[in-house]
Amino acid sequence: MRSGTVIGAGAGFAGGIVAAFVLSILGIKGHEGQIARAITLVSHTVHTDSLVGGWLVQIAVATASGALFGVLYTAAGLRRESAAFWATIYGLAWWIVGWFAVMPPPLRFAPWAAAKDPALFQLAVAGLLACLAFGAALAGAFTLFGLPEGWNRGAHVGATRSPAR
Secondary structure (H helix, E strand, O other): OOOHHHHHHHHHHHHHHHHHHHHHHOEEEOOOOOEEEHHHHHHHHHOOOOHHHHHHHHHHHHHHHHHHHHHHHHHHOOOHHHHHHHHHHHHHHHHHHHHHHHOOOOOOOHHHHOOOOHHHHHHHHHHHHHHHHHHHHHHHHHHHHOOOOOOOHHHHHHHHOOOOO
8 A cells, every 4th residue: 555655755756856956957156156056055954065965965855855745645635636736835835944944044035135136046046946846746746646536535434434324
């Protein structure tokens, strides 16, 4: 039997690969004119500047996030047809959480500081595109491999039947 957590982890893994690819092709122009790949900024969370480190961090975080989405998806009893909508909202929510909770203090609230700093704007857009790509891959994987419609209906109907029947 497939569980929502396992499907979510697999979907998150796929989403992490897509998001890491997006961050790998996007460059951010710094204040001195240097171009840095957005994925190398992700690798700073593990104190390295390597492309591989950024990919590993992105995929690990996305896999855990996908597993959490699977838990929420299963607990809410959502249908496979609604996965695209909810996965997109989930990806946007992670972008918001990233900017307001996860980023270090100098970068926190960067989307609103972007009017003054073009580098922060580029970073915000790169993060948004990566989160949307993650949500799209998550949605695609859940639509293809998600739990079939009615997977939990029998359990709810059986639990609500009267024993007098």
